[in-house]
Amino acid sequence: MEWLESFWATYSTLVLSVGTNVLLALSIYLTLACGLLTVANAAFMGLGAYTAGLLTINTGTPFLLALLLGALVPALVALIIGRPTLRLSGVYLAMATLAFGEVVRIVILNAENLTGGALGLNGIPQLTGWFEVMSAVSFTLYILLRLARSRVGRAMAAIRQDEIATELMGLNVRSYKLFVFVFGAALAGLAGALNAHFTFFISPNEYGFERGVEILAMGVLGGSGSPWGAVIGGLLITLLPELLRGLGHYRPLINGVILIVIILYAPRGIWELTRYVRFPTRTPTAN
Amino acid sequence: MLTLSGISKHFGGLQVLEDVSLTVPEHGIFGLIGPNGAGKTTVFNLISGLLVPSAGTIDWAGRRLDGMAPFRITRSGIARTFQNIRVFREMTLIENVLVAMGDHSRDNVFRLILPLSRFRDVEQREEKTARELLSRVGLADKARLLAGTLSYGEQRRLELARALATEPKLLLLDEPAAGMNAVEKQHLMNEVTRLDESGLSILIIEHDMRFIMGLCEQVAVLNFGRLIARGTPDEIRANPEVVEAYLGRDDEPGSASGANLP
Numbered sequence: 001m002e003w004l005e006s007f008w009a010t011y012s013t014l015v016l017s018v019g020t021n022v023l024l025a026l027s028i029y030l031t032l033a034c035g036l037l038t039v040a041n042a043a044f045m046g047l048g049a050y051t052a053g054l055l056t057i058n059t060g061t062p063f064l065l066a067l068l069l070g071a072l073v074p075a076l077v078a079l080i081i082g083r084p085t086l087r088l089s090g091v092y093l094a095m096a097t098l099a100f101g102e103v104v105r106i107v108i109l110n111a112e113n114l115t116g117g118a119l120g121l122n123g124i125p126q127l128t129g130w131f132e133v134m135s136a137v138s139f140t141l142y143i144l145l146r147l148a149r150s151r152v153g154r155a156m157a158a159i160r161q162d163e164i165a166t167e168l169m170g171l172n173v174r175s176y177k178l179f180v181f182v183f184g185a186a187l188a189g190l191a192g193a194l195n196a197h198f199t200f201f202i203s204p205n206e207y208g209f210e211r212g213v214e215i216l217a218m219g220v221l222g223g224s225g226s227p228w229g230a231v232i233g234g235l236l237i238t239l240l241p242e243l244l245r246g247l248g249h250y251r252p253l254i255n256g257v258i259l260i261v262i263i264l265y266a267p268r269g270i271w272e273l274t275r276y277v278r279f280p281t282r283t284p285t286a287n
Numbered sequence: 288m289l290t291l292s293g294i295s296k297h298f299g300g301l302q303v304l305e306d307v308s309l310t311v312p313e314h315g316i317f318g319l320i321g322p323n324g325a326g327k328t329t330v331f332n333l334i335s336g337l338l339v340p341s342a343g344t345i346d347w348a349g350r351r352l353d354g355m356a357p358f359r360i361t362r363s364g365i366a367r368t369f370q371n372i373r374v375f376r377e378m379t380l381i382e383n384v385l386v387a388m389g390d391h392s393r394d395n396v397f398r399l400i401l402p403l404s405r406f407r408d409v410e411q412r413e414e415k416t417a418r419e420l421l422s423r424v425g426l427a428d429k430a431r432l433l434a435g436t437l438s439y440g441e442q443r444r445l446e447l448a449r450a451l452a453t454e455p456k457l458l459l460l461d462e463p464a465a466g467m468n469a470v471e472k473q474h475l476m477n478e479v480t481r482l483d484e485s486g487l488s489i490l491i492i493e494h495d496m497r498f499i500m501g502l503c504e505q506v507a508v509l510n511f512g513r514l515i516a517r518g519t520p521d522e523i524r525a526n527p528e529v530v531e532a533y534l535g536r537d538d539e540p541g542s543a544s545g546a547n548l549p
Contacts, residue, residue: 150410151385158375158386165373168335169387170361170453 048189070193223269
């Protein structure tokens with residue numbers, strides 16, 4: 001067991017990051033699976049991180065309750081902004097959610113009395129362990145896999161393919177969209193809350209545009225055909241920088257190249273690719 | 288019974304429909320014909336709620352449809368197919384039908400936390416019904432294929448099955464026979480007749496005159512956004528205004544006869 005201890009000492013942050021990033025990837029999977037291009041997940045992550053962090057620092061709220069509220073607050077915010085913004089589609093929706101993300105970042109930056117502003121929030125108790133992260137990831141994955149196979153999942157796929165036809169089949173498309181948006185926000189918030197409690201320190205810039213793009217990259221890389229795609233995407237985007245450590249300054253370059261290759265040759269993500277390789281009978285030429 | 292009263296629709300300065308009044312009876316097959324661009328599909332889009340009329344009202348079984356959300360109109364018992372096919376191409380046939388099926392008002396996430404066995408029961412029951420609908424349109428053997436792999440005519444039949452899955456009382460068919468071969472058309476005619484016998488009310492837009500004249504009890508004719516005629520197929524065939532709309536006016540008096548209409 002000694003190797004395990006030394007492994008954990010070295011890589012605990014990485015392992016926990018994999019967990020929270022998979023949660024983030026699952027949060028964007030929900031909206032991508034509905035065909036919605038939203039980039040607000042970084043902001044929801046920040047809302048969750050600050051909510052939970054402030055609660056545990058200032059009020060000594062039990063960790064579980066703080067996590068719960070870290071998911072609930074972004075969900076409520078998503079519920080409020082979702083109604084007007086989800087009327088938009090395509091790049092317009094992306095722009096609106098991007099703008100919302102900036103608003104959140106700037107509010108956190110300027111609410112110095114509460115959040116510490118640009119100096120960030122220091123001394124968050126390190127309460128997140130592998131157990132919390134693993135339970136959060138596996139419970140979420142279980143629910144999302146059930147969701148994907150249920151009529152809700154079918155409705156999501158239908159909306160992605162043809163919104164008008166779906167609406168005319170009697171499905172309330174707007175409420176489905178709101179549901180995935182709010183659910184995604186809650187997951188991103190939970191990931192943020194978990195993340196804040198092992199990094200000790202958070203600052204507004206962690207939840208800006210770059211993080212938003214990173215989350216989107218996880219979703220696109222893995223593919224939105226199945227929650228497993230998000231898991232793969234989250235894993236790869238977290239682990240690649242570590243595996244490519246030898247490349248030094250060229251690391252971001254490789255990251256970019258991989259994304260371009262995926263978008264060019266497997267636009268539906270890695271998961272779809274593996275499905276076609278492993279189950280050739282399900283390709284269109286079957287029967 | 289569906290009633291359109293004084294319906295007008297314009298897009299900016301373009302007048303697409305002008306003062307159209309129409310009653311689709313509770314039973315039977317009703318045809319809507321007219322040259323290209325006459326506004327037929329716009330009528331369907333107004334009924335199904337994709338468009339809101341500029342003037343006039345649409346009443347359906349005592350309810351006002353104009354302004355109602357499209358999904359509510361479907362739930363109130365009006366289903367449609369599309370002129371430009373809109374099946375879910377990346378889904379299997381059975382999934383296509385399942386999307387449209389069941390009581391959507393009970394859709395909620397809490398069902399996911401149901402014990403797995405009950406969850407599967409519900410799914411299996413729904414799948415059985417979906418399979419029956421597919422076999423009705425002759426696609427049961429392809430249930431597990433992706434809809435995008437079907438031929439044009441097969442996709443139209445899948446759309447019909449999907450529309451039926453919403454359990455409609457009124458079915459709107461937008462050029463259901465387009466792209467079908469003679470055999471497929473015959474099958475479709477038989478199926479529409481059977482649907483009619485089961486008590487459904489059916490409103491069809493179609494260019495194939497043999498199809499329309501053979502099936503419909505009543506036909507209405509649109510031309511440039513106006514209703515120019517209404518009656519039985521025989522009356523329509525003999526109506527000089529209809530003949531003119533389709534074939535143009537002949538300069539020599541007396542030579543334009545209804546016999547030219549197929």
